[in-house]
Structures are given as C-alpha cells and as structure tokens.
Amino acid sequence: MKRTFIKIIILFLFTATDVSLMSAPGKAQNYQYSLDGKVISSEAYEAITKGQRFLHANNNAEAIMMLKKACELAPDIPDVHNNLGIALAKSGQPDAAIQEFETARSLNPNLDAAWMSLAGMYQSTGQIDKAIETYKTFLTRFPKHRDSTKIASLVQGLEKEQARQKSVSSSDPDLNRSSEAEDYFREVTRDGIMRWSKERMPLKVFISSGDGVPGYMPEYRELLRQSFTDWSKVSDGLVTFTFIDKPEQADITCSWSNDPTRFKNIAEAGETFLYSNKTGLVKGTIALLTVPLVPDLPLTRNRLRSICIHEVGHVLGLAGHSSTPQDAMFHTMSMADLWKDLTQRDANTIRRLYSAETTNTSH
Numbered sequence: 001m002k003r004t005f006i007k008i009i010i011l012f013l014f015t016a017t018d019v020s021l022m023s024a025p026g027k028a029q030n031y032q033y034s035l036d037g038k039v040i041s042s043e044a045y046e047a048i049t050k051g052q053r054f055l056h057a058n059n060n061a062e063a064i065m066m067l068k069k070a071c072e073l074a075p076d077i078p079d080v081h082n083n084l085g086i087a088l089a090k091s092g093q094p095d096a097a098i099q100e101f102e103t104a105r106s107l108n109p110n111l112d113a114a115w116m117s118l119a120g121m122y123q124s125t126g127q128i129d130k131a132i133e134t135y136k137t138f139l140t141r142f143p144k145h146r147d148s149t150k151i152a153s154l155v156q157g158l159e160k161e162q163a164r165q166k167s168v169s170s171s172d173p174d175l176n177r178s179s180e181a182e183d184y185f186r187e188v189t190r191d192g193i194m195r196w197s198k199e200r201m202p203l204k205v206f207i208s209s210g211d212g213v214p215g216y217m218p219e220y221r222e223l224l225r226q227s228f229t230d231w232s233k234v235s236d237g238l239v240t241f242t243f244i245d246k247p248e249q250a251d252i253t254c255s256w257s258n259d260p261t262r263f264k265n266i267a268e269a270g271e272t273f274l275y276s277n278k279t280g281l282v283k284g285t286i287a288l289l290t291v292p293l294v295p296d297l298p299l300t301r302n303r304l305r306s307i308c309i310h311e312v313g314h315v316l317g318l319a320g321h322s323s324t325p326q327d328a329m330f331h332t333m334s335m336a337d338l339w340k341d342l343t344q345r346d347a348n349t350i351r352r353l354y355s356a357e358t359t360n361t362s363h
C-alpha cells in the first residue's frame, strides 16, 4: 500500500514578549547625582544602581526590594519605575508590574521601553486587544525604533490570534468563559483534529545533541525529555514515548539552534512542524532556540521548560493556541521566570484529544 505524505501543514506562532531597560544612570557631578536632568540623593543613586545590577543578574526579589526603595527616595524617575515593573513581571506579579509601567509612561511619554513593557505585559497576560493597541501606538510614536520590525511582526501574529479567538468564540458562546472551562480542546483544534494513532505508540523520540550550539546547556536535554514524560503522565498513558538514538527511526525529532532568523516568525522561541496522512500524524519536528530572543529575559530553566511543554504539546497535535495564560498552549511566553507544571486543563485537553470518541477531521 502506498502512503502519501502531506507536507508541512501548520505554522506555529509563539510570540515572545519584549522589554528593554534604561541606559546607564547619570554620572557623579560635583558630588551630586543627576539622572534624567533631576538631582537625586546619593542614597537614591545607590539604590538605583544596585537594583539594576540585581535585575541584570536575574535576582528579581532583591531587585524589587532595592528599586522600591529607589522609587521612595526618587519617585519621579520614569526608568526606575520601568525597571521595577520588569522585576515585578519576572517574579510573576503582573498587576503590580502594569502599574509601574503606567507610572513610567505618564512620567515620560517618550520612554519607548515603558510602552514596550506595557504592551508585552498585556500580551503575556492574555489582554490581546490592549496589547495590539499599545504596540500600534508604539509604532506610531517611535517609527524608527530599532525594534520596530520585530514589533510589527508581533502585531501581525497577535492580530491573527485575535481573529482566531473571535471566530472560535462566535461559533461557540461557551468559550467566552474559556478560562473557567474544563479544557481548551476547541481552541487548539480549531483548524481540525490531528493526532497520532494508537498503533504508533510509544512514539519514538530522537533528541539531537546540542553540543557546539552556542547557548546550549547539557541540562536542556533533560528538561525536554521531562516535558515529554510529563505530557505522557497527564494523558493517563494515552500518549507514550520512547527515546531513541537513531534519527532515521524517529517519529519526532528535536533539534537546537542559536539562530532566530532561521525560524519562520522572528518572534518565536521554538518551532514545530507536523506531517500527516489519512491515518493521522506521521512525523513531527521540533526546533528550539538556545539563546534568549530578548536580552533582558534570559533563557532560564523555567523559561526553557515553558517553551518545551508548549512545543511538545504542538507535536502531539494541540496545533492551535489557548487564550488563557496558565495553559501550556497559551500563545505567548510568560514574562515570569517561574516553573510551569501542566495543569488540570492541560491534562483534560490532551485526554480529550486522545479519547476514543474523538476522530481525525484534518485533511
């Protein structure tokens, strides 16, 4: 029997957030410190520089403490509020972060970083309409900004996502309360249902060596492996894997890259391709980026973990995205540097996809 493969069918969007930090603070002049044309005390100056150092070292708790102190001592420096917002965002305090970004923006409407941070925060908390609006205002205000191409591409991706969300919720009014639903099956299968057939289990996974790829760390391999194992666990054994050493026998191959320009969308941290025929999925590839897309959001264990569970979800057939930030398949990487476990909604979604009642509808 002849088998015909359908080539690449899905292009994934994984939009990362973008933030940037203030430039170096002003220098000492006649034993007086000035920043943004404002004179500040040496105590404030010290808190600002220390806070910034903690922030760069990804030591976010200390950064918050120091920058809060700085804001008390010198309340009207917009960059300090912006940086405090970033530290709060990275520790998983989005509401407080948004407040700081808004303060920074009102103190200096020309501070590009505050606009970007604010838009990124809206995006990563699922407020897609506000995110698009803020990014667009940014592009109007700062048309020659060095990140404008990247942001224009982000806006495009978000608008696609927005249109999809609208079409799903209009065809299914229940989805307006999607974050309270038991699963997000309809959201991620809106382009049709695809899955690996039972006969192919356990799926053979090959993870290529990342040795020699800049930015690659040996622990990345284990993090990726664990993401496969975790999806298998929450699927109640409906999806199973075996890890193999020969790529030619693999159902799923995973590779590492330090070059974001080889990805279809430059705002992506990972990319997955799926191949299917009438029996369902027959091949999948995952490529993961080993360097941060945004210098101020270093690729920590936590962040790589979030990317891994997301891309593995895609390769299992969860082809679309969820609009709820807590879900593994949420369209945007979180700004928070926190470990993400698969949730009950993730578990329910994968079980529903692989339950006997569900059938392939993809073509």
Ligand SMILES: [Zn+2]
Pocket (backbone or CB within 6 Å): 012, 013, 014, 310, 314, 321, 331
């Ligand atoms: Zn995705």
